[in-house]
Amino acid sequence: MIQHLQHCDQMIRFLHKVAKPFTSARQPQIHLPKHLKPERVNLTLKSYLKSDPIKTILLFSDLLRKKVSSVDSYSLLYVIKACAKKSLATEGKQAHTLVIKLGYEPIIFVQTSLIDMYAATSNVADVHKMFDEIPNKNVVCWTSLISAYVKNEKPYRALDIFRQMQIFNVEPDQVTLTVALSACADLGALDKGVWIHDLIYRKPEFSEDLSLMNALLNMYVKCGDIRKAKLLFDNIRIKDVRSWTSMIVGHALHGQGEEALRLFSALEEKNKSRSRKGHGTEDQILVPNDVMFIGVLMACSHAGMVEEGKRYFRTMIEEYGIKPRPFHFGCMVDLLCRRGLLKEAYSFILAMPIQPNAVIWRTLLGASGVHGNEELGAVARSKLRELDASLVGDDVTLSNIYAAKGMWEEKVMLRDEITQRRTPGCSSIEVKKLFSSMLVERSDYPLD
DNA sequence: TTAGGGTTAG
Numbered sequence A: 001m002i003q004h005l006q007h008c009d010q011m012i013r014f015l016h017k018v019a020k021p022f023t024s025a026r027q028p029q030i031h032l033p034k035h036l037k038p039e040r041v042n043l044t045l046k047s048y049l050k051s052d053p054i055k056t057i058l059l060f061s062d063l064l065r066k067k068v069s070s071v072d073s074y075s076l077l078y079v080i081k082a083c084a085k086k087s088l089a090t091e092g093k094q095a096h097t098l099v100i101k102l103g104y105e106p107i108i109f110v111q112t113s114l115i116d117m118y119a120a121t122s123n124v125a126d127v128h129k130m131f132d133e134i135p136n137k138n139v140v141c142w143t144s145l146i147s148a149y150v151k152n153e154k155p156y157r158a159l160d161i162f163r164q165m166q167i168f169n170v171e172p173d174q175v176t177l178t179v180a181l182s183a184c185a186d187l188g189a190l191d192k193g194v195w196i197h198d199l200i201y202r203k204p205e206f207s208e209d210l211s212l213m214n215a216l217l218n219m220y221v222k223c224g225d226i227r228k229a230k231l232l233f234d235n236i237r238i239k240d241v242r243s244w245t246s247m248i249v250g251h252a253l254h255g256q257g258e259e260a261l262r263l264f265s266a267l268e269e270k271n272k273s274r275s276r277k278g279h280g281t282e283d284q285i286l287v288p289n290d291v292m293f294i295g296v297l298m299a300c301s302h303a304g305m306v307e308e309g310k311r312y313f314r315t316m317i318e319e320y321g322i323k324p325r326p327f328h329f330g331c332m333v334d335l336l337c338r339r340g341l342l343k344e345a346y347s348f349i350l351a352m353p354i355q356p357n358a359v360i361w362r363t364l365l366g367a368s369g370v371h372g373n374e375e376l377g378a379v380a381r382s383k384l385r386e387l388d389a390s391l392v393g394d395d396v397t398l399s400n401i402y403a404a405k406g407m408w409e410e411k412v413m414l415r416d417e418i419t420q421r422r423t424p425g426c427s428s429i430e431v432k433k434l435f436s437s438m439l440v441e442r443s444d445y446p447l448d
Numbered sequence B: 001t002t003a004g005g006g007t008t009a010g
Helices: A010-023 A038-051 A053-065 A074-087 A089-101 A107-120 A124-134 A139-151 A155-167 A174-187 A191-200 A203-210 A210-220 A224-234 A241-254 A259-279 A292-304 A304-320 A328-338 A342-351 A360-371 A374-387 A391-405 A408-419
Strands: none
Touching: A010 A107, A038 A053, A038 A074, A053 A203, A053 A374, A074 A107, A089 A107, A089 A224, A089 A391, A107 A124, A107 A139, A107 A191, A107 A304, A124 A139, A139 A174, A139 A224, A139 A328, A155 A174, A203 A210, A203 A292, A203 A304, A210 A224, A224 A241, A241 A292, A259 A292, A304 A328, A304 A342, A328 A342, A328 A408, A342 A374, A360 A391, A360 A408, A374 A391, A391 A408
């Protein structure tokens, strides 16, 4: 029934053209040095950590097998960091066991790295165990713990730890505030974010920290204060790609798509003039990256600019050599769906060089509801069931599409099916504790 | 030589 959708649109042809190099990438062979001078061991482990963390781990186990005596706490530290970078839970645990065996446990650098490793492998229980075992916790230990909760999508807990840290009279530094602002952004906790902004304001040297300024900018964007965000953005003297990205995303999220694209063009213009003039340290070319293009595509999507979106998608690949990720494909599907171009969106999904994920199918399902296309709605829902049969929410969406179209027989059949499959639900209410305007339904929010 | 940081479709 949907053969007629397989029309050869220009965009689809483009996707077919670019798909090949993305799907045929081959893994390079890993070569390790056969002999290493003892004084080169840690230097080599450290350099691999930057270029290919897996090689750090492989070289380390090779050294252990050969019983190389120059392996020490520094070597293990690099291995722990490599495990964190690649989210390797088993290897991380093995490294921790070696730390205990070799007696490196009291070293605070090793302890904080272990916190970070457990955070990166989503093992929050062991994060806290590690933290509790440190006798003299400094600001880095506290920040690692806060960061662990932010990384594991528990921003409320992160802010709670941030508060506890101050009760224990540990002074937060720039890194702590950066992480705490990230938690505020995730929660939409503007009042707490403004409070942190005040702390930054009182320490002029903090305003020189670009990571911190970017975190502050992102907090204002996510908490909906776009005016403050723009004011801050204009006041950041030397911006980087992340500053520009946050601001572009900010405009896009607040229905100011054209402003977002104007900002992107301004960056491209600045880059052109910088390359003409030559550039010093303060005037570097800021090459747009994959995340910035997500902001640009979001802006097109929110402003309904389909042709511009397609053009930017091509520019990203052809001019900037960026390989599109699921996020980019998702933005393109969203762009087409919002304008009601459902058939084109479906053809686009089928032509994608990667497997469409649940978000992409759900975008099509949602748009099918908005634009009353029960046929594509049913296709999207069946794809979603293939991905996760336990969820009934998508069936409810489709049943509502049937109801809106007056297709009562189909609706009743689907509802009966849902009743047989569904598991009991539960709901919760929140009693405000920390924020006066917090509208959250979060797993880390205390229910006691 | 050693620890903790910011941008990402619905």
